[in-house]
Amino acid sequence: MKEPSALMNEDGQKLLSLEEALTMNRQELRENCARYLNPGLVEVLSLLNFDRLFVKAEGCSLWDEEGKQYLDCLGGYGALNLGHNPPEILAALTKVRQRPNLLQAALNPLAAALAANLAAVAPGDLSRVFFCNSGTEAVEGALKLARAHQPDKKKIIYCQNSFHGKSCGSLSVTGREKYQRPFRPLLPDCVMIPFGDLAALEQALADENAAAFIVEPIQGEGGVNVLPPDYLYEAHRLCQKACCLLILDEVQTGLGRTGTLFAAEYEKVVPDILCLAKALGGGVMPIGAFITRPGLWDKVFYGKDKYALHTSTFGGNSLAMAAGLTTLDTIIKNRLPKQAMEKGRYLTAKLNELKTKHKLIREIRGRGLLIGLEFHQPVQGLLNKLSGGTINKLAEEYFASLIAGELLNKHRILTAYTLNNPNVIRIEPPLIIDYPSLDRIVDALDKILARNFTGITLDSLRAVLQNKISNK
Numbered sequence: 187m188k189e190p191s192a193l194m195n196e197d198g199q200k201l202l203s204l205e206e207a208l209t210m211n212r213q214e215l216r217e218n219c220a221r222y223l224n225p226g227l228v229e230v231l232s233l234l235n236f237d238r239l240f241v242k243a244e245g246c247s248l249w250d251e252e253g254k255q256y257l258d259c260l261g262g263y264g265a266l267n268l269g270h271n272p273p274e275i276l277a278a279l280t281k282v283r284q285r286p287n288l289l290q291a292a293l294n295p296l297a298a299a300l301a302a303n304l305a306a307v308a309p310g311d312l313s314r315v316f317f318c319n320s321g322t323e324a325v326e327g328a329l330k331l332a333r334a335h336q337p338d339k340k341k342i343i344y345c346q347n348s349f350h351g352k353s354c355g356s357l358s359v360t361g362r363e364k365y366q367r368p369f370r371p372l373l374p375d376c377v378m379i380p381f382g383d384l385a386a387l388e389q390a391l392a393d394e395n396a397a398a399f400i401v402e403p404i405q406g407e408g409g410v411n412v413l414p415p416d417y418l419y420e421a422h423r424l425c426q427k428a429c430c431l432l433i434l435d436e437v438q439t440g441l442g443r444t445g446t447l448f449a450a451e452y453e454k455v456v457p458d459i460l461c462l463a464k465a466l467g468g469g470v471m472p473i474g475a476f477i478t479r480p481g482l483w484d485k486v487f488y489g490k491d492k493y494a495l496h497t498s499t500f501g502g503n504s505l506a507m508a509a510g511l512t513t514l515d516t517i518i519k520n521r522l523p524k525q526a527m528e529k530g531r532y533l534t535a536k537l538n539e540l541k542t543k544h545k546l547i548r549e550i551r552g553r554g555l556l557i558g559l560e561f562h563q564p565v566q567g568l569l570n571k572l573s574g575g576t577i578n579k580l581a582e583e584y585f586a587s588l589i590a591g592e593l594l595n596k597h598r599i600l601t602a603y604t605l606n607n608p609n610v611i612r613i614e615p616p617l618i619i620d621y622p623s624l625d626r627i628v629d630a631l632d633k634i635l636a637r638n639f640t641g642i643t644l645d646s647l648r649a650v651l652q653n654k655i656s657n658k
Contacts, residue, residue, distance in 0.1 A: 212239040212251060234591035243270035246619050248600065256598040257623055259615040264406065264438040264556070267465035268516060269616035275468035278512040285504045296507035303514055304477060307447055310456030314483035317475050317502040321437030321463035322351025324474040325400070327496055328459045329355050329373075331478060332398035332431045334486040334495075339397040340375040343390045343430075347381055347408035347606045350400060350435055359400050361408070362606045381405060382414050387421055391428040398459075399425055400433040403449035406614075409607030410551045410558025418453045431458040431482075437474075438556070441465040442517050442617055445527030445554035452553075458482060468513035469616075471506040522617040526554040529624060533557060533613070536628040544635035557613040558604060559631075561585055586611045589634060597630035 193201040210218070216237055220228040231237040240256075242249040246269055248256040258270065268275065282296065297317060305313035316327050329342060344350070344359035351357065357366060358373035361381075366372060379386040381401075390396065403418065405411040418434075425432045434457040439449040443465065450457060459482070463474035487495055500506070517523070534550060534557060541547040548560045586603040590611055593599040604610045613627060 215239050234587055235595050245269040246616050256600055258600045259613050259627060260600050260602050261614045261616050262469055264443055264614055265464040266469040267442055267617045268468050269618050272468055274512050274516055275470045275509050278508040279505055282504050282508045287504045294502055296504050297502035300507045300510045308477050309450050311479050312460055312477040314480050315475055315477050318498045319472045319500050320474045322353045322356040324461040324463050324476045325350045325356040326353060328433045328461055328476045330496060331486055335482055336397045339395050341396040342376045343396050343399040344378055345381040345401055346378055347405055349407035381411055382417055384420050388424055391424055391430055394428050396430040398431040398433050402435045403439050404556055406438040407605040409604045409610040410612060412551055418455045422455050433459045435461045437461055437463045442523035442526050443554055443556050446523050466510050466513055468509045471509035473506045473510050526617045530554040533624045540632055546635055555617055558610045560610045592634045593630055599630055
């Protein structure tokens with residue numbers, strides 16, 4: 187039988203098939219990403235040999251095109267609490283394959299069930315759920331709800347080094363100048379305060395013009411920064427006094443990551459709005475959600491003229507809801523929050539032993555299996571002179587990446603630095619990780635840091651420097 191001809195566009199350009207995408211090699215991947223996606227990203231990943239082609243994933247493991255196996259300690263930035271391709275999630279998707287996936291003019295029993303289950307496990311009386319597709323969408327919905335609930339109040343308070351997303355609304359409360367500057371003007375009346383500073387929060391609330399205060403219980407992208415003890419409790423009290431809504435962004439900390447189902451449980455705080463995403467989809471389907479109290483929801487969205495004020499075409503689709511139902515069930519049934527707490531304590535203790543041994547480690551921070559390692563700067567003196575002063579700046583910007591590169595390229599362990607503090611490596615593996623794998627992380631770091639980093643710093647930073655020069 188004659189093979190069908192390749193699909194072409196009107197100009198005769200060949201369109202790639204799914205089969206061709208699945209068999210794309212590493213060089214073809216680089217070229218297509220550089221040409222059609224994000225050439226800057228390709229350059230950055232190429233610097234440290236991060237632009238690998240992974241062709242298989244299961245549990246905590248990845249395999250590249252050469253069949254080499256890697257340990258994933260990045261965990262999809264907190265989305266892979268159950269690991270890669272969890273069989274229970276894939277089975278759940280199969281169960282609903284005959285169901286209509288999008289039901290815009292009907293009610294979806296899967297969405298109703300997941301909303302009921304989230305209400306059952308969420309703190310306090312949070313029981314009205316809106317489903318969307320990502321964390322930034324959940325934050326957008328929370329901000330809209332806060333503004334509409336108290337339309338006379340204009341101010342939104344947020345924290346320095348926070349990360350709530352990169353759409354215009356969520357970016358307005360993301361506390362890093364680098365990400366905000368190119369897109370101004372953003373939402374007006376957004377006020378940034380230092381993270382964990384109660385006095386600054388009290389001052390920002392003093393004029394009683396704040397509609398909401400949005401905060402992460404632990405800043406993930408900020409460098410895995412943990413709030414001081416009792417901060418959330420006191421912040422909630424101050425917000426209530428000023429009639430300001432408290433929005434907790436648990437997109438990265440929620441669903442067991444920090445040792446409890448929600449990080450808010452550590453201080454028994456019930457926020458006015460809770461944002462979730464990432465892990466809720468089981469690492470397979472994109473899901474976002476915000477949860478609030480009935481009275482707050484009803485004031486803004488109840489009634490024939492207001493029920494459609496905030497909607498999402500794919501929010502609450504059947505595949506995502508099946509994944510969410512099964513994810514929540516698996517997390518609770520397997521007691522993954524407890525596992526995260528115990529494994530996190532074990533790993534943190536081991537890392538603190540490394541800290542006493544290797545002076546390059548400045549601090550170990552985190553809770554559960556959301557852990558950050560911040561490093562001192564190793565490049566000084568002669569090395570800086572060799573580069574004409576440029577090397578220190580590069581070390582400041584790239585040093586954690588260099589260690590991440592060593593972990594990946596020599597020890598086959600995937601990690602990454604945090605977006606708002608590039609000198610911090612996050613360790614954020616699936617919650618199902620076993621103890622031998624935790625030991626493997628520590629052993630790899632020990633071997634890397636045992637070298638005084640003269641070699642890696644000089645060689646790797648020289649390569650970075652040369653790349654920067656050649657691209658000027």
